[in-house]
Amino acid sequence: MDFGSRPAHGHYRSSHGPGDGATYAALDLGTNNCRLLVAKPEPRDSDRGAFRIVDSFSRIVRLGEGLSHTGRLGDAAIERTLGALEICRDKMNARCVTRARLIATEACRAAQNGGEFLEKVRDATGLALEVVDRETEAHLAAAGCAALADQAAEGVVLFDIGGGSSEIVWLTRGVANGRATQQPAGVLQQDRVRFWVSLKLGVVTLAEKYGGTQVSNATFEAMVDHVAEQLAPFVAKAQSEQRCGRFHLLGTSGTVTTIAGVYLGLARYDRRKVDGLWMVSEDVDQAITQLRHMSYEQRAANGCIGPERADLVLAGCAILEAIRRAFPAERLRIADRGLREGILMQLMSADHVWSAQDA
Numbered sequence: 001m002d003f004g005s006r007p008a009h010g011h012y013r014s015s016h017g018p019g020d021g022a023t024y025a026a027l028d029l030g031t032n033n034c035r036l037l038v039a040k041p042e043p044r045d046s047d048r049g050a051f052r053i054v055d056s057f058s059r060i061v062r063l064g065e066g067l068s069h070t071g072r073l074g075d076a077a078i079e080r081t082l083g084a085l086e087i088c089r090d091k092m093n094a095r096c097v098t099r100a101r102l103i104a105t106e107a108c109r110a111a112q113n114g115g116e117f118l119e120k121v122r123d124a125t126g127l128a129l130e131v132v133d134r135e136t137e138a139h140l141a142a143a144g145c146a147a148l149a150d151q152a153a154e155g156v157v158l159f160d161i162g163g164g165s166s167e168i169v170w171l172t173r174g175v176a177n178g179r180a181t182q183q184p185a186g187v188l189q190q191d192r193v194r195f196w197v198s199l200k201l202g203v204v205t206l207a208e209k210y211g212g213t214q215v216s217n218a219t220f221e222a223m224v225d226h227v228a229e230q231l232a233p234f235v236a237k238a239q240s241e242q243r244c245g246r247f248h249l250l251g252t253s254g255t256v257t258t259i260a261g262v263y264l265g266l267a268r269y270d271r272r273k274v275d276g277l278w279m280v281s282e283d284v285d286q287a288i289t290q291l292r293h294m295s296y297e298q299r300a301a302n303g304c305i306g307p308e309r310a311d312l313v314l315a316g317c318a319i320l321e322a323i324r325r326a327f328p329a330e331r332l333r334i335a336d337r338g339l340r341e342g343i344l345m346q347l348m349s350a351d352h353v354w355s356a357q358d359a
Contacts, residue, residue: 022353023054025092025100026343029129031064031107031163031204032312033254034084037340038095041353050354051344055091059084060308064107064164068205073111078120085125099351101343104129105137106164106202134198137339138167142193144342145252145335146171148276153246155194157238157327160338161253161319163204163312166227168234168323170194170241171250194241197234201227203255203312206319212311213296220292223318228326235326248331249323252338254309255316260334261304263287268303275336284324284332288317 021040028035038055061081066074092100108114108131122128132140141160149156149171156171171192210223260274263283279287291299291313300310324332348354 022098022351023095024051024344024347025095025097025102026340026347027088027100027102027127027129028339028343029061029063029081029085029102029104029108031067031105031165031202032060032062033163034059034061034063034081034088035340036088036091037344038091038097039344041348043354051348055095057084057088057091059087062163062204064110064204066208067107067111067164068208071110071112073107073113073117078117082121082124085121085127089125089127099347101347102127102129103132103136103140103339103343105132105339106162106200109133110164110200134165134167135196137165138169138196138198139193140339140342140346141167141252142169142171142196142342143345144338144340145250146192148333148335148337149250150246150248150333153248154242154244155238155247156250157248157323157329158250159252159320159323161251161255161316162202164200164202166199166202166319167196168199168231169196170238172241195234195237197231199227199230201230201319203316203319206315207312210315212313212315215292215314217292220314220318223315224322224325227319227322231322231326238327247329248333249327249329250333250335251320252335253316255313255320256332256334257336258304258309258313259284259287259291259317259320262290262302266304271336274334277334279332279334281324281328281330281332284320288321291317 023038023040025036025038036057037053039051039053041051061077061084063073063077063081065077108117111117114131118129118131142158145158149158154173158169158171160167172194206223210219257274260277260279261269263279263286264273266273296310299305299313300307305313
């Protein structure tokens with residue numbers, strides 16, 4: 001299937017409709033990672049959820065490596081990314097994908113040669129990537145994770161710590177249970193997003209600014225202060241929002257899934273044990289302290305971190321710590337899901353696949 005022939009803006013739709021056994025794909029090219037999900041819709045009452053994953057791919061490509069210093073995407077980073085995108089294209093072709101959205105985020109937004117890179121991607125792989133704006137990224141993250149929010153909470157702070165940007169969203173209480181809807185439970189009601197912010201910082205940019213291999217207490221606190229300064233306008237906006245005893249944080253990113261893996265003592269990362277995990281504040285403190293006391297070599301050898309993220313995880317912990325200090329909460333829920341799941345939910349919702357199944 002030629003993904004280069006799709007309409008502009010990173011979308012693809014074949015002549016097959018949902019009733020023809022449509023297969024959907026979502027690709028998220030970030031500053032640090034290239035990720036793909038391929039899925040088929042499930043009936044609304046399925047215990048699997050709104051869709052069933054039939055294929056996936058994730059690779060750390062560090063597309064934004066050095067971007068904060070040079071303003072450009074480097075040749076080595078581009079070559080690594082093209083290799084990953086070729087695998088994504090082949091997987092979509094092998095799975096006969098009929099509808100897809102392929103997005104790129106902060107690295108491509110910020111790079112002076114971002115446009116040239118997109119052209120190179122299309123020439124080399126046939127993939128037309130869509131560079132999404134910050135608002136779209138925040139809403140997709142919310143759409144992908146909101147099903148894990150406590151539906152009884154008056155307010156929830158959802159955050160996605162990325163490589164080059166971090167999105168923070170204030171979610172309000174969901175629609176009352178029992179209300180008639182044509183959507184499965186995981187589809188986000190858009191009016192739940194009260195407001196949002198996209199901070200122009202992430203684990204890659206913060207680590208490149210402050211260092212990530214050896215991080216002293218003073219350096220860690222300097223990172224926290226830097227994030228807190230940028231977060232301040234969002235915090236001020238949230239002062240008037242209602243909170244209740246069920247207020248909590250909901251996080252998605254490699255940072256929070258790593259913290260969960262360390263807390264659980266996993267020898268190897270296991271999504272089934274991490275996605276949806278509730279952690280109390282003391283557990284988060286303990287895991288962050290454990291990470292901060294590890295040497296770079298210990299972090300690299302840890303099965304939930306590895307050498308590719310050993311120099312980034314403490315920057316992520318600093319971003320998380322700034323969020324936790326701004327919004328003290330007894331509970332944090334971990335989401336191993338995000339933009340790709342949000343894309344899939346939106347594509348399937350737009351195609352009315354669940355309504356078609358009920359017809």
